[in-house]
């Protein structure tokens with residue numbers, strides 16, 4: 839399976855890159871959803887699950903469960919740097935759903 843090497847941008851285009859990032863952000867705040875479909879994300883996810891094959895939350899609770907989700911420890915909210923370079927943890931599917939719910943609640947979006 840071919841895999842693309844990381845893209846290296848030449849120095850000196852920082853301004854333009856920032857402008858484009860701001861533009862992209864306004865144009866489509868959900869752009870990050872597409873990042874999950876990239877080969878780059880697949881590689882990052884696989885590396886995470888290879889390095890930590892067990893669910894981090896189950897392990898804390900004293901159970902060894904194979905993980906199948908690479909989860910961002912901190913919500914990335916579409917932030918490029920957090921998405922690609924933020925801390926990751928391996929989770930099993932049930933822990934991942936409850937972890938996401940917990941974060942939503944903390945975030946206050948569902949508070950009544």
Ligand SMILES: [Zn+2]
Nearest residue numbers: 893896930933
């Ligand atoms: Zn778990």
